[in-house]
Amino acid sequence: MNLKTKMERTSKSFCHWQRKAFGCLIGRRERKISGVMESTLKEMRNGESVLDMTDERGVGGGVGDIYGEDRATEDQLLTPWSFTIASGHSLLRDPRYNKGLAFTEAERDAHYLRGLLPPVILSQEHQEKRLMHTLRQYQVPLHRYMAMMDLQERNERLFYKLLIDHVEELLPVVYTPVVGEACQKYGSIFRRPQGLYISLKEKGKIFEVLKNWPERSIQVIVVTDGERILGLGDLGCQGMGIPVGKLSLYTALGGVRPSVCLPVTIDVGTNNKHLLEDEFYIGLRQRRATGQEYAELLDEFMSAVKQNYGEKVLVQFEDFANHNAFELLKKYGTTHLVFNDDIQGTASVVLAGLVAALRLVGGALADHTFLFLGAGEAGTGIAELIALEVSKKTKAPVEEARKKIWLVDSKGLIVSSRKESIQHFKQPWAHEHEPIKELVDAVKAIKPSVLIGTSGVGKTFTKEVVEAMAALNEKPLILALSNPTSQSECTAEEAYTWTEGRAIFASGSPFDPVKYDGKVFIPGQANNAYIFPGFGLGIIMSGTIRVHDDLLLAASEALAGQVTEENYEKGLIYPPFSNIRKISAHIAANVAAKAYELGLATRLPRPQDLVKYAESCMYTPVYRQYR
Numbered sequence: 001m002n003l004k005t006k007m008e009r010t011s012k013s014f015c016h017w018q019r020k021a022f023g024c025l026i027g028r029r030e031r032k033i034s035g036v037m038e039s040t041l042k043e044m045r046n047g048e049s050v051l052d053m054t055d056e057r058g059v060g061g062g063v064g065d066i067y068g069e070d071r072a073t074e075d076q077l078l079t080p081w082s083f084t085i086a087s088g089h090s091l092l093r094d095p096r097y098n099k100g101l102a103f104t105e106a107e108r109d110a111h112y113l114r115g116l117l118p119p120v121i122l123s124q125e126h127q128e129k130r131l132m133h134t135l136r137q138y139q140v141p142l143h144r145y146m147a148m149m150d151l152q153e154r155n156e157r158l159f160y161k162l163l164i165d166h167v168e169e170l171l172p173v174v175y176t177p178v179v180g181e182a183c184q185k186y187g188s189i190f191r192r193p194q195g196l197y198i199s200l201k202e203k204g205k206i207f208e209v210l211k212n213w214p215e216r217s218i219q220v221i222v223v224t225d226g227e228r229i230l231g232l233g234d235l236g237c238q239g240m241g242i243p244v245g246k247l248s249l250y251t252a253l254g255g256v257r258p259s260v261c262l263p264v265t266i267d268v269g270t271n272n273k274h275l276l277e278d279e280f281y282i283g284l285r286q287r288r289a290t291g292q293e294y295a296e297l298l299d300e301f302m303s304a305v306k307q308n309y310g311e312k313v314l315v316q317f318e319d320f321a322n323h324n325a326f327e328l329l330k331k332y333g334t335t336h337l338v339f340n341d342d343i344q345g346t347a348s349v350v351l352a353g354l355v356a357a358l359r360l361v362g363g364a365l366a367d368h369t370f371l372f373l374g375a376g377e378a379g380t381g382i383a384e385l386i387a388l389e390v391s392k393k394t395k396a397p398v399e400e401a402r403k404k405i406w407l408v409d410s411k412g413l414i415v416s417s418r419k420e421s422i423q424h425f426k427q428p429w430a431h432e433h434e435p436i437k438e439l440v441d442a443v444k445a446i447k448p449s450v451l452i453g454t455s456g457v458g459k460t461f462t463k464e465v466v467e468a469m470a471a472l473n474e475k476p477l478i479l480a481l482s483n484p485t486s487q488s489e490c491t492a493e494e495a496y497t498w499t500e501g502r503a504i505f506a507s508g509s510p511f512d513p514v515k516y517d518g519k520v521f522i523p524g525q526a527n528n529a530y531i532f533p534g535f536g537l538g539i540i541m542s543g544t545i546r547v548h549d550d551l552l553l554a555a556s557e558a559l560a561g562q563v564t565e566e567n568y569e570k571g572l573i574y575p576p577f578s579n580i581r582k583i584s585a586h587i588a589a590n591v592a593a594k595a596y597e598l599g600l601a602t603r604l605p606r607p608q609d610l611v612k613y614a615e616s617c618m619y620t621p622v623y624r625q626y627r
């Protein structure tokens with residue numbers, strides 16, 4: 001028997017034994033490593049140990065079945081896929097298992113850690129306290145972001161524990177606004193790849209490239225091509241911060257296990273002159289590929305995803321420019337499980353806020369008039385979902401419901417008489433009206449009760465605009481959705497001050513509470529981060545195969561239902577993020593319930609109590625005992 005066969009046999013029987021003993025470990029921990037047989041055998045000879053993860057279900061609930069833990073076949077466990085058994089120094093270097101100073105005496109003995117750590121043993125809570133203390137010392141927000149990314153790369157469970165336990169404080173660090181600055185400077189701060197980079201160079205090889213990713217059972221992919229990163233424009237390959245950030249929220253806010261999440265950036269070049277000239281830029285140094293070249297790369301990617309991960313992997317398109325976003329959603333919406341967060345997730349979160357706001361401003365949705373600044377993905381996505389909801393509630397045709405929704409783009413109010421051609425996604429909103437160029441004039445003419453900013457341009461809700469809203473409405477509803485904070489259409493302070501404290505206000509990026517006229521006003525955060533984590537969990541746990549508008553409405557309804565009396569008393573139209581895991585469980589349950597009703601859910605039998613089931617599926621980052 002030659003050495004290779006010998007090693008394969010040894011490895012195979014070892015896999016078999018280990019799978020028997022530690023079923024949940026194997027199948028997920030298999031890793032593609034070149035020369036894996038040699039290294040596996042070497043590790044075994046060196047007395048490497050096995051980590052017992054059998055308490056995973058205990059702390060993480062019934063996750064095993066929905067994540068397909070035991071799906072790997074014997075063949076998959078052999079070349080090129082195998083698994084490593086971490087212990088000793090490599091255990092400390094593996095972010096998924098590393099517990100740092102929290103390893104117990106027994107674990108230090110059992111896993112060859114003696115001498116590799118100082119004598120002190122800290123609890124996870126104590127580690128959190130120490131980290132928060134350190135993070136709060138950083139004055140520069142980007143340094144906090146970098147510290148959080150380092151933690152994620154060092155100790156995954158501690159990263160998620162910290163993020164979950166301090167969600168309101170840390171969300172602005174790993175997400176908007178700081179992630180925006182991080183993307184702008186991604187080349188300079190780049191340390192380790194946190195996602196998969198698929199560039200034009202990988203054309204023809206994407207199937208193999210996906211196999212380079214260390215995890216096999218992927219259930220959610222967030223993909224960007226970096227062309228419209230928040231309201232910061234084309235950041236090319238450096239947009240990677242967005243899929244990484246969004247997926248960390250999938251885990252922290254929605255309880256989707258990190259190992260099933262895959263961040264992807266498609267690099268077809270950038271038209272950002274500044275980046276093309278930046279010596280630290282990490283992407284392809286060429287102008288964006290378009291047309292057939294672009295379409296072919298995306299096509300290859302989408303096929304490779306399906307081939308590698310099956311039909312039920314959720315692909316979330318994020319921060320594509322609108323000239324591609326609508327088309328991609330339409331093209332793959334019938335063949336893949338796809339979701340556009342900017343069009344659909346944003347629509348769902350805003351509709352929830354509007355429905356909740358009715359408690360404060362009165363009337364039904366159909367009684368209100370809506371004016372948007374910005375008629376792209378977010379603007380038209382929200383507008384369409386409002387129209388759909390109004391149409392369902394009033395039984396009027398959706399065309400009728402659209403009549404009370406108006407949009408302004410960079411050329412002014414969208415009207416049917418506009419001379420230039422109107423992009424297809426704007427056409428349903430081209431109502432009959434005389435052309436109006438300025439937003440303030442549109443406010444005066446249309447007389448909206450709700451003003452929504454989705455322009456990506458900061459400071460566009462001027463004093464004049466906000467005062468015009470205040471003159472028309474007792475309680476003007478003003479949503480400044482553009483991100484990051486620098487692009488917000490107005491600040492919370494401006495909204496409250498210019499309306500003499502009468503505005504109901506929410507923004508895409510967070511603002512601190514505002515003191516006005518002796519009263520404290522707490523602005524809400526209208527961000528799709530409320531929706532996509534729970535939405536994704538609902539899709540995964542029900543095995544849903546397609547996204548349908550009714551699922552977005554279900555998510556929206558669940559979110560609105562989580563706003564409490566106490567929140568309303570404070571003028572809030574969204575519940576606080578501190579309750580997000582509970583909120584996500586309700587969103588997941590409502591989405592799954594609707595999916596079962598529509599026949600889109602494939603995981604049978606349907607659990608009786610979907611909220612409980614969602615909670616039981618959620619990943620929790622509490623350390624596990626390694627026996």
Ligand SMILES: NC(=O)C1=CN([C@@H]2O[C@H](COP(=O)(O)OP(=O)(O)OC[C@H]3O[C@@H](n4cnc5c(N)ncnc54)[C@H](OP(=O)(O)O)[C@@H]3O)[C@@H](O)[C@H]2O)C=CC1
Nearest residue numbers: 230231374375376377378409410455456482483508527528
């Ligand atoms: N809070 C949240 O959860 C979310 C927030 N957003 C934010 O919304 C913003 C827009 O995103 P998205 O819709 O995808 O972007 P798009 O590029 O698809 O749309 C932008 C729209 O704004 C219009 N516009 C640009 N400048 C002006 C201006 N000066 N006056 C009037 N209209 C203008 C554009 O007009 P034209 O068509 O004529 O070019 C276009 O219609 C971003 O800042 C993004 O961060 C997005 C998703 C979620």
Ligand SMILES: CC(=O)C(=O)O
Nearest residue numbers: 230319342483527528
């Ligand atoms: C929040 C978000 O998805 C955006 O600003 O693009």
Ligand SMILES: [Mg+2]
Nearest residue numbers: 318319341342
């Ligand atoms: Mg986005």
